[in-house]
Amino acid sequence: MKIGVLGAGQLGRMLALAGYPLANRFTFLDTTGHPSAGIGNVMIDTDQRHLESFLANVDLVTYEFEHLPVPLVQAIEAERPVYPSSEAIRICQNRAEEKALFDRLAIPTPAYRLVDSAEGLEAAARELGTPVVAKSVTEGYDGKGQAVLRDPADAADAWRSINHPRLIVESFVDFVREVSIIAVRGREGDVAFYPMAENIHVDGILRYSLAPMPDLDEAVQQRADGYIRALLDELDYVGVLTLELFQCADGSLLANEMAPRVHNSGHWTMDGAVTSQFENHLRAIQGLPLGETRARAPTCMVNVIGREPDPAAVLAIANAHLHRYDKSERAGRKLAHINLVADSHAELLDKVRACAALVPDAPAPEFSFEGTSGES
Ligand SMILES: Nc1ncnc2c1ncn2[C@@H]1O[C@H](COP(=O)(O)OP(=O)(O)OP(=O)(O)O)[C@@H](O)[C@H]1O
Numbered sequence: 112m113k114i115g116v117l118g119a120g121q122l123g124r125m126l127a128l129a130g131y132p133l134a135n136r137f138t139f140l141d142t143t144g145h146p147s148a149g150i151g152n153v154m155i156d157t158d159q160r161h162l163e164s165f166l167a168n169v170d171l172v173t174y175e176f177e178h179l180p181v182p183l184v185q186a187i188e189a190e191r192p193v194y195p196s197s198e199a200i201r202i203c204q205n206r207a208e209e210k211a212l213f214d215r216l217a218i219p220t221p222a223y224r225l226v227d228s229a230e231g232l233e234a235a236a237r238e239l240g241t242p243v244v245a246k247s248v249t250e251g252y253d254g255k256g257q258a259v260l261r262d263p264a265d266a267a268d269a270w271r272s273i274n275h276p277r278l279i280v281e282s283f284v285d286f287v288r289e290v291s292i293i294a295v296r297g298r299e300g301d302v303a304f305y306p307m308a309e310n311i312h313v314d315g316i317l318r319y320s321l322a323p324m325p326d327l328d329e330a331v332q333q334r335a336d337g338y339i340r341a342l343l344d345e346l347d348y349v350g351v352l353t354l355e356l357f358q359c360a361d362g363s364l365l366a367n368e369m370a371p372r373v374h375n376s377g378h379w380t381m382d383g384a385v386t387s388q389f390e391n392h393l394r395a396i397q398g399l400p401l402g403e404t405r406a407r408a409p410t411c412m413v414n415v416i417g418r419e420p421d422p423a424a425v426l427a428i429a430n431a432h433l434h435r436y437d438k439s440e441r442a443g444r445k446l447a448h449i450n451l452v453a454d455s456h457a458e459l460l461d462k463v464r465a466c467a468a469l470v471p472d473a474p475a476p477e478f479s480f481e482g483t484s485g486e487s
Pocket residue numbers: 221244246251252253254255281282283284285289312315316317355367368
């Protein structure tokens with residue numbers, strides 16, 4: 112099976128690495144002019160002139176990046192199967208569409224308003240009560256295109272700094288922790304759910320993901336499974352879908368956003384689950400049976416951002432797995448991740464601290480369950 116991937120970053124690279132054992136071949140279509148996949152056949156197409164040769168090289172198409180022109184994906188869809196569909200891209204690339212879908216499926220979200228002026232932003236901040244987070248409705252990632260307003264009077268500055276014609280304004284959630292649920296749906300509608308991960312973000316960028324959580328109530332996992340299943344079924348979705356959530360003190364979950372693809376908070380599955388998110392995405396889109404999603408052991412993913420650690424020092428940690436993306440160092444850039452696997456959560460936390468000491472600029476790893484009796 113010859114697989115076409117829209118986007119050519121590290122997610123595409125890891126899809127290809129998972130697909131070679133299945134005898135898949137990969138052609139990447141990069142629309143940015145800066146591909147980093149470093150693997151497979153990479154076509155740079157910033158002006159949409161190479162679509163025909165891309166299509167001639169592929170049997171089916173998937174993507175690792177959702178900020179793509181919808182008409183381009185629709186044009187591809189007319190020629191080849193695209194999984195997940197262009198409709199998933201259309202919704203997931205726009206926070207207003209995404210929230211409307213959550214509302215329609217009764218998936219709770221932070222209170223929000225849509226605004227298209229600085230005055231509207233100020234009024235929304237007043238109505239919702241500060242603090243609020245304002246986000247551009249399209250194009251955001253890694254916390255870009257966002258501002259926190261502590262006071263409605265911050266609206267003019269926030270509007271200017273985001274510099275986008277339409278914003279979504281959300282109540283700032285006082286969460287206990289950030290979590291995500293990743294699930295995969297096959298072509299026949301079969302679904303498998305990964306154990307939820309706890310995610311630590313600093314300045315809007317993911318730094319740590321840990322799964323399974325030692326103190327997660329089974330009822331909370333089931334609630335998340337229900338939410339993501341509703342999304343998968345509604346979109347008649349094929350492939351891996353990610354839903355980022357805030358977990359509140361009473362155990363309730365508020366949906367933050369979703370991503371129609373493999374996700375950074377699922378990288379732990381490469382070494383910590385029976386089947387990785389990348390392999391399961393490829394199985395799903397090819398109509399193959401889905402693999403088991405169970406965690407093999409407590410696992411933590413540590414992101415490497417901006418500067419790389421000494422690989423030898425990282426690999427000296429027992430059961431540490433280094434995944435480098437073969438990119439050059441640049442502030443804020445995701446360069447690699449490290450998966451740490453342990454027999455217990457206590458041992459895992461020791462490894463995470465040891466690893467954080469090696470990773471340049473790694474923030475202190477502080478998980479919600481530390482010091483609670485939930486540790487096993
Ligand atoms: N309503 C909110 N309340 C509290 N914190 C928030 C809220 N919205 C966003 N954040 C914080 O900012 C981070 C980034 O926000 P969000 O996930 O919306 O942005 P993004 O730029 O699309 O990120 P990603 O890299 O996941 O695509 C969240 O993970 C969370 O830490």
